[in-house]
Amino acid sequence: MNFKALLILALILCTSACGHLKNQSTSSDDLATDQLPKSGASATEDIAGTAPDAPLIPTLKPDVESDIKVDDINIPATPVEPADLDVISRIRNGFSFPELNTTDVNKHEKWASSHHTYLKNLFAKAEPFLFFIVEEIERRKLPMELALLPAVESAFDPGAVSRSRAAGLWQFVPNTGRGFGLRQDWWYDGRHDPYSSTFAALDYLEQLHKMFDGDWFIALAAYNAGPGTLRREIRKAKRKGLKTDYVSLKLRTETRRYIPKLVALKHIIQYPEKYNVTLPKIANKPYFEVIELPGQIDLVEFAKQSNVDRQLLRHLNRGFKRWATAPEGPHRLLIPLNADRSVDYARLAVKNTRQVNYRNHKIKNGDTLSGIARIYGVSVAGLRSANQLSNNRIRAGRNLMIPIRGSSAPSTHLAKNSKVTHRVSAGDTLWSISRQYKVKLDQLMNWNGLRSGDVLSLNQMLTVFLK
Structure with a gap:
């Protein structure tokens, strides 16, 4: 090949390379533009689910509490990253109760594992509160089986009320609730407050565990039947020379079935493949954030101004019995984190919501x-x-x-x-x-x-x- 041909070939190669580099640069710019975070909706936009004229809770007559069905609330799931350890795995890894295999346990295992809708609904209701409960149990170095106790008590419904007037996620009766700092008045019932009642329940369980010499099964039986009842049954058994462990004590039917329900759920979570159960993935992240309030605020006005579904807001803050927060507090709200910019909107709404008395x-x-x-x-x-x-x-x-x-x-x-x-x-x-x-x-x-x-x-x- 002569010199002139070599020169032409070199020019062609150079031009091709430059064009390739130019195209590559353009593609990078396009990619950077695509990856820019999209700005959220303006604070003045109408937000879905917060229609100005819609009340936060159903229309009530004075002195009548609302009765919101948990099944009617849209509780959005938080996406789970593949690399994250989900909350149910954390619970499984923290189990430490001794084994309990009884006829009642086997019966509840069979029932729960054959009712997949029950398990699906249970974990859907548990999702808003489970991470918070697990974090607090872990902080206190308690057995993770306790995180499943609201499943047995209330099916994770903070609005639940029993025939014996026990209320909330952890089913406190009025006197016990007051004894652990859960105020109950016309404005507010701390037993229905998932935040305050969780601290109170774990305080009570720790107290019972210590009272009954570190036996968690006896402590849980006392949580269900009352510590006085358990002490009496233990004294009776001792007088007769009988054993005083949970299995041996003579307890009422409800209490005898109480712990097997918890243990059955534990076994299903521990060995889901054995029971042919697929467990959901619950993100190992906070579901809500606590925001402070300047004082008593109108919840209807707050709901109109914040990017938070009003029924979900009510569900997370079930302790407030009226459509305003309580004059004496707590001056805080639980705001879901899984909605787009919900906490940002909520903080702005707190500033813009008229403080009332x-x-x-x-x-x-x-x-x-x-x-x-x-x-x-x-x-x-x-x-x-x-x-x-x-x-x-x-x-x-x-x-x-x-x-x-x-x-x-x-x-x-x-x-x-x-x-x-x-x-x-x-x-x-x-x-x-x-x-x-x-x-x-x-x-x-x-x-x-x-x-x-x-x-x-x-x-x-x-x-x-x-x-």
């Missing part, structure tokens, strides 16, 4: 909605809206939520007044009663929700405010 008013004989509104300096319409009332009828013994702006006390002017109840007797008229108490006729009518021309009834109760 609600007072609880117990209705007495003779009270009227207009009279109560006047005491607290609020409108009748505001009272009806706050309590979801369709009319002005109220009933003695019930409670009303009073929306207060700035102070939780009645208005200063009316707080100085003395409230009396007047029973209508023969010959009474609105005019004569107003003269008797030296109040204006229109005030008397307003306090009692009366209109011009209304006829008084014998023994009717009227409210009068005296200076």
Whole structure:
């Protein structure tokens, strides 16, 4: 090949290489653009599931708790990375109870493993709380079997209530709940709060474990039947020279079946292939984040402004019994992490949600909605809206939520007044009663929700405010 041909060949190769490099550079730029994170929705956009007019919980009459079915709540799963150890594997690796093989255990193993829908639903309900529970059990160095206890107690439903008035994930009865710091009032029930009740339940279980000399089966039986019951049965067995282990003690049927249910579930998780069961993968990540609140807030308004499904928000924060957080706290909310930018939206919503102050008013004989509104300096319409009332009828013994702006006390002017109840007797008229108490006729009518021309009834109760 002559020199001229070599020169032409070199030029061709050089041009080809340069074109290849140029195309490669363009592809890299395109790839970088594709991998840029997409910006989230604007905070002013309408967010699916937070329709402005939709209430956070079903419409309630005063003093009636909502009853949200867990099956109706869309609990989105958190994706599991292939390299992650899932939560169920963590539970399996932390088992440390002694073996228990009884007829009851075998019966529950057979039932649970043959009802795949039961297991599927159980773990779906457990997912929002399981990582949090596992973390706390691990921190305390307790057996991982305890993470499965809510499955036996409540099927992981924080709204569950039993016939014996036990409530929440861990099924505390009222007195035991109060004994472990779970406040129960008109606004809030800590037994239904999955966050507070988990700490309380593990405190109680640790106490029982120590009380019964480190025997977890006896401690769990005491959790179900009460420590007093177990102590009595142990004393009876000792007097008769009998064994005092869990299997040997004479216990009521419910308690005898209680621990086998837990152990059966443990065995299925431990050896799923033996029972022909496929267990779900639950991400080894927090499901929710705790965000602090500045004080009492309106949950309906918060739901409208945050990118959080209102039913899921209610489910995670089941301790709040009304559509506002409790005046005395806890001043926090559990916000799911699996929704796109949900925590960012929630923090923004906390800043934008008007802080409120609600007072609880117990209705007495003779009270009227207009009279109560006047005491607290609020409108009748505001009272009806706050309590979801369709009319002005109220009933003695019930409670009303009073929306207060700035102070939780009645208005200063009316707080100085003395409230009396007047029973209508023969010959009474609105005019004569107003003269008797030296109040204006229109005030008397307003306090009692009366209109011009209304006829008084014998023994009717009227409210009068005296200076």
